[in-house]
Amino acid sequence: MKEITREVYLKWYEEMLFWRKFEDKLAALYIQQKVRGFLHLYNGQEAVLAGALHAMDLSKDKMITAYRNHVQPIGMGVDPRKVMAELLGKKTGTSKGMGGSMHIFSKEKGFYGGHGIVGAQIPVGAGIAFADKYFGRDGVTLTYFGDGAARQGSLHEAFNMAMLWKLPVVFIVENNGYAMGTSVERTANHSDIWKLGLGYEMPCGPVDGMNPVKVAEAMHEAIDRARRGDGPTFLEMKTYRYRGHSMSDAQLYRTKDEVEEYKKIDPITQVLDIIKENKYATEAEIEEIDERVKELVEECATFAEDSDFPEIQQLYDVVYEQKDYPFIPHKL
Numbered sequence: 001m002k003e004i005t006r007e008v009y010l011k012w013y014e015e016m017l018f019w020r021k022f023e024d025k026l027a028a029l030y031i032q033q034k035v036r037g038f039l040h041l042y043n044g045q046e047a048v049l050a051g052a053l054h055a056m057d058l059s060k061d062k063m064i065t066a067y068r069n070h071v072q073p074i075g076m077g078v079d080p081r082k083v084m085a086e087l088l089g090k091k092t093g094t095s096k097g098m099g100g101s102m103h104i105f106s107k108e109k110g111f112y113g114g115h116g117i118v119g120a121q122i123p124v125g126a127g128i129a130f131a132d133k134y135f136g137r138d139g140v141t142l143t144y145f146g147d148g149a150a151r152q153g154s155l156h157e158a159f160n161m162a163m164l165w166k167l168p169v170v171f172i173v174e175n176n177g178y179a180m181g182t183s184v185e186r187t188a189n190h191s192d193i194w195k196l197g198l199g200y201e202m203p204c205g206p207v208d209g210m211n212p213v214k215v216a217e218a219m220h221e222a223i224d225r226a227r228r229g230d231g232p233t234f235l236e237m238k239t240y241r242y243r244g245h246s247m248s249d250a251q252l253y254r255t256k257d258e259v260e261e262y263k264k265i266d267p268i269t270q271v272l273d274i275i276k277e278n279k280y281a282t283e284a285e286i287e288e289i290d291e292r293v294k295e296l297v298e299e300c301a302t303f304a305e306d307s308d309f310p311e312i313q314q315l316y317d318v319v320y321e322q323k324d325y326p327f328i329p330h331k332l
Contacts (some may be wrong), residue, residue, distance in 0.1 A: 019071035040101070047211055114288070118239060132133050132168055147176065175209070175239065202231070
């Protein structure tokens, strides 16, 4: 695995802090009704992404996930201003404002969504991996889903095919404990979701999803296995979300004390503590990072708010153009 150096810790701190503040800004814009529909935030789960990115080869590896999907494309290189604009429904967004919160997408950067149908991305992720194997592209697909989606039948179909064909895919369940609002203990007679892989003789296991180092180590092993042609791995990232399932979640299923306990192992705080303990940065340098993050978040918000909404014509431009049906002119 690539060495986890001082530069990596500083990068992790800046990126995870930016992802957190970026979504905090989205929450504020949602309250102002500038972000419409649903809004599912990633606060608390940032180590899962930071560790995975350290193990990935972004020149050929791909990622697909559910609807908690704002910061993943940013981590893979998508312009955060365009992500913010998409959430505000502006034509400068990643999908010209037509996708919104749950459907961020960038084929160019290897990010294949953002899927609103629970569990739909699991077989699609296996399909992307099949394409890479078929065309000999040496890429690995990271397929994320939540603990609620782990109960979908499509998971078993995808697991079976992935093992049968030794597909280069890593299945990752981000177990934040509550799915939409029901604890894992109440949805099955077992609480170790990773054990679902045992039925398919798929390498599987739990990972501390609040620690980017542990995530990076587990992801490196799984990605390396897939790239060698030895097939998939199933990892259960034990993580926690500090906000509700969505912005409309009253969170009646847990106490504020529980949330505060988990904040004691906040992944951003963990990384910052290591930076300070090892003197990787001075207080002044940390403040510079904090200021850069603040400025970039404001830049994204300004860009999104100043952008225009799409014209009505765009409704017709984003559908298939049929040559023998010339009655609707396309501009794109």
